[in-house]
Amino acid sequence: MYISNVETAKQAPSLKFVTLADQHLGTDGALTLLWWSWKNGALIPGFAEYTPKERKAIAIRLFETDMVPGILQHPEYGSAYESAIVRRGEATKAQAEERLSLLAVRQRKLDQPAAIHAVLDEGVLHRPIGGPIVMTKQLSHLERLSERPNVLLQVAPYRLAEDRPLSHAVTLLTLPNRTMVGYTETLQRGYLEQDAETVAGWAGKYDRLQVDALSRADSLAVIREVRKELETHG
Incomplete structure (x- = not known):
């Protein structure tokens, strides 16, 4: 029935x-x-427009200033973040669980041939979301992900300071027809940007960021160093 x-x-x-x-x-x-x-009541307005594009993308470029991007999150890291939102009264437990379910679906992208390039501000590595134990697991997860041939991780070091080309988190998706769309968020909502000229401007800044960030090997060394520090003193 x-x-x-x-x-x-x-x-x-x-x-x-x-x-x-x-x-x-x-x-x-x-x-x-x-x-x-x-x-999509559990999602920030605008995000539901983004997820179908992400699923189709053949390449994903991410820049994050505050936390590990969802697609790269360890389950306990994502759960800790959502639990905090519930504690603050900004979402119900059911909404948090729904978002975590969606995140698990989105993370299947890691097992597809799509190229994923993420540049993380160095501060992301030092913000212990979930506490030292959970953060250690997250950093170890990043180390494992970096071993995948389709995943490229870089760290934007503190020393870039005001010369860091991007000041807000940005996602760039390359679709099968080779067009590119962008996504970013404010506190109130998410925005899927499809204007070619605007997205090209974002992509230019991302290219500059990629050049200025630490190399793949140096980035992995920094992630590993922060993780060992947490294991020793966390």
Whole structure:
């Protein structure tokens, strides 16, 4: 009866139902993302427009100033962040759990051939979200991810100071037709930017940031050093 009601649009599907349908049909999270586009009350406005683009992207470039980007988060790191939002009364426990479920679907992108390039401000490595133990796991997770051939991690060191080309977190997606879109957020909402000239300007700043950031090897060394410091003194 439940399945019949869903098929005839008499009853809205639950997230659990959609997740099981994804698994049974082998659609690799596509149905879950469509569900989120329809029911996005737990998401910041604008983010539901971004997730389908992310799923299709053949290349993802990320810059983050405050925390590890969602797609690269260790489960305990993401859970600690969401728990804090619930404690502050800014979301319900159910909303937090829904966002973590979506995050798990998005992270399947790591197992696809898409190229993922992330530049992290050095401060991201030192902000102990979840405490020293969780942060140690997160840094170890970044070390493991950096070993994947499709993942490139760089650190933007403190010494860039005012010369850091980007001051806000930015995501650039290259789509299968080679067009590029951008995404960024304010406190109130997210913005999917599709204007070619604007996105090209963001991409130019990202290219400069990539050049100014530490090399892949030096970035990994910094991540490992911070992790060892936490293990010793955290």
